[in-house]
Amino acid sequence: MSISELPQGTVTLLKSGQVISSVSGAVKELIENSLDAGATSIEIRLEDFGFTKLEVKDNGHGVDKTQVPSMVQPHTTSKIREFSDLVMVDSYGFRGEALAALCSVAKLKIRTKTGNDLVASTFTFGPDYTVQNIESQAGQNGTIVTATELFYNLPVRKNFYKDHSRRKEEMRKVEKLVQSFSIINPSVRFSLFHNKVNIFGKIPCDNISKSSVAVLGHSCKTGMVEYYFVFDPSTCEVEEISLENYESSNDQILVYMMVPKKTLGMSTEYGRTNTEKTFTFVNKRPVELKQVEKVLRSAFSEAAGLEVEKNPVAVVSIIVGRSQRQSLDANLEPNKQKISLGCLNDLMEKTDQFLKNKYKEGDDKLKEPDTGHFEYEKDNNAQNDTATNYVKDAESNSNEEITNKMKDITEELQESKSLFSPGKGTNFL
Ligand SMILES: Nc1ncnc2c1ncn2[C@@H]1O[C@H](COP(=O)(O)OP(=O)(O)OP(=O)(O)O)[C@@H](O)[C@H]1O
Ligand SMILES: [Mg+2]
Numbered sequence: 001m002s003i004s005e006l007p008q009g010t011v012t013l014l015k016s017g018q019v020i021s022s023v024s025g026a027v028k029e030l031i032e033n034s035l036d037a038g039a040t041s042i043e044i045r046l047e048d049f050g051f052t053k054l055e056v057k058d059n060g061h062g063v064d065k066t067q068v069p070s071m072v073q074p075h076t077t078s079k080i081r082e083f084s085d086l087v088m089v090d091s092y093g094f095r096g097e098a099l100a101a102l103c104s105v106a107k108l109k110i111r112t113k114t115g116n117d118l119v120a121s122t123f124t125f126g127p128d129y130t131v132q133n134i135e136s137q138a139g140q141n142g143t144i145v146t147a148t149e150l151f152y153n154l155p156v157r158k159n160f161y162k163d164h165s166r167r168k169e170e171m172r173k174v175e176k177l178v179q180s181f182s183i184i185n186p187s188v189r190f191s192l193f194h195n196k197v198n199i200f201g202k203i204p205c206d207n208i209s210k211s212s213v214a215v216l217g218h219s220c221k222t223g224m225v226e227y228y229f230v231f232d233p234s235t236c237e238v239e240e241i242s243l244e245n246y247e248s249s250n251d252q253i254l255v256y257m258m259v260p261k262k263t264l265g266m267s268t269e270y271g272r273t274n275t276e277k278t279f280t281f282v283n284k285r286p287v288e289l290k291q292v293e294k295v296l297r298s299a300f301s302e303a304a305g306l307e308v309e310k311n312p313v314a315v316v317s318i319i320v321g322r323s324q325r326q327s328l329d330a331n332l333e334p335n336k337q338k339i340s341l342g343c344l345n346d347l348m349e350k351t352d353q354f355l356k357n358k359y360k361e362g363d364d365k366l367k368e369p370d371t372g373h374f375e376y377e378k379d380n381n382a383q384n385d386t387a388t389n390y391v392k393d394a395e396s397n398s399n400e401e402i403t404n405k406m407k408d409i410t411e412e413l414q415e416s417k418s419l420f421s422p423g424k425g426t427n428f429l
Contacts, residue, residue: 012074012104017154018334019101023050023161024173025335026102030145031181032092033099034058036079037143040204041189044178048195049167051150051158059142062114065121071110072129074100087325092285094330099145103129105154106147113141127153172276175200179215180279180286183315186211212258212315216277223269224313226258227358231350233324233343238350250321253347258315259296259355262303262362271300271310281317282339285330291344292316295352303359318347 006014020026027044034042037060047053063071070076077096080089102108103125113120120139124132151158161167175192182190182202192200202214213220229240231253248254260270272278280292293311300312320328320341327342341347 013153015101017101017105017157019097020105020150021157021335022173023054023150023170024177026050026054026106026147026150027056027174028177028335028337029093029098029102030054030056031177033145034060034143035181035185035188036091036093037061039142040187042181043191043193044174045193046171046174046195049161049171050174051161051167053146053148054150055144055146057142057144059140062112062117062141062143063110064114065112065117068110068112068121068123069129069131072099072103072108072125074129076100086330087328088322089330090283100129102145102147103127106150106152109146109148110143111139111146112143113139115141117141176276177286180281183208183211183215183279184281184284184286184317208256208315208317209258212279216258216313216315219269220258220313223261223263223266224258225261225358226256227354228257229255229354231255231343231347233327233346236343236346236350238354240354248321250323252321253324253343254319254321255347255351256315256317256319257351257355260300260312260314262359266300266312267304267306267310270313271304271306272313273310275311277313278311279315281315282341283318283320283328283330285339286337287339288337289339289344291348292318292351295348295355299352299355299359302356303362 020029023046027046027050031042031044034056037058039058039060041059043057045053045055045057073096075096077094079091079096080086080094086094099108099110104127108125109122110125111120111122119136122133122135122137124134126132151161161170171194178190178192178200182188182200186205186207189204190200190202191198202211205211205214209226216224227240228243228246229238230246230249231238232251233253234251246254260266263269275293278293278296280287280289282289296314296316297309297311300314301309304310318341324343329340
């Protein structure tokens, strides 16, 4: 075949199908936009696993009516002006691609209202990014993006997701995503609905400790421990810190970790065969970092004396100081879920040592009553501050430990069988 230029529509579909390759990918992009717009409340509603309809509603700053048509044009963004801005970008978005891609693979509507508008405006877009209709109605400040008939024009992908187990798998990813953003954005309220049923919720709270407990479950207050340390990439030195006395430094990397305590039941309670309950963040971005997962798995399994390694329930947040940003690349993949960090290998080596030392220190505590030094023990009302409605319901009874163990065992048994079983983590349908 001779070389010839592809028609524009084909180019668009090829590119868009990479940026928005799944329901979870679409939800991720829309949540990121809401967070970038300063939202403190984000509601995600899916119908038929998001394939019939997916909608993200926020209370962010909204978009001026005159700007809305530009929102969905390819390569239009309010977040960077040139490539060099990428190094210091603090927003989740920067490519100006997400809405354009979504508009190419679904039917798209955007309703928005800024503080200066008297009414909200709803824009309906055609596949070629053109505005097909504009309506005005009463509404709150913020933005609602609604995508229906996802992948209607990508028959192969649509067929791929006809399989029920794939749809459920996709739903698991959406859940994990919303949980991830909930942990790393403590002050933001999140709720996730599927077919009008609330399957996840988190109310605003003060800090990552509280948001982690709200998402992972109340038993973490006693069963898990948290550490902060700083890593200096120039010397590869690690220093454990307490956050109250920490003065942030642009040259350092700050690491927060919440990991299971060394206890006799740690493997049953906090060990998992997959990484569904391992949450990793780099500069507040939920990422997949195999290196982090490996370190956690190895330290946890060694501490628990496991022959076959397991992944712990864990939260790891890595904050890269501004002068180290040159070595951080968030633009590695179209979905921005992988990053590269120059000093990652050194950082992971030190994290491995740090964690293993901590677990060794925990050896002599094994026979003692489990008092721990988790800050929540000072805060008896923390559950009221943070927990989600079903977390409260499921875990505020006097048999909390037994309830949680039962849940974990049920989860192990039903893993890969059922997404919506009552034993699945903290979520019930
Ligand atoms: N929920 C929202 N509230 C306010 N403004 C929004 C919202 N969603 C999108 N925008 C505006 O529309 C623009 C385009 O959004 P889009 O997601 O396509 O690109 P981006 O976020 O700039 O970059 P990326 O493609 O990396 O996500 C944004 O830069 C922002 O100005
Ligand atoms: Mg975006």
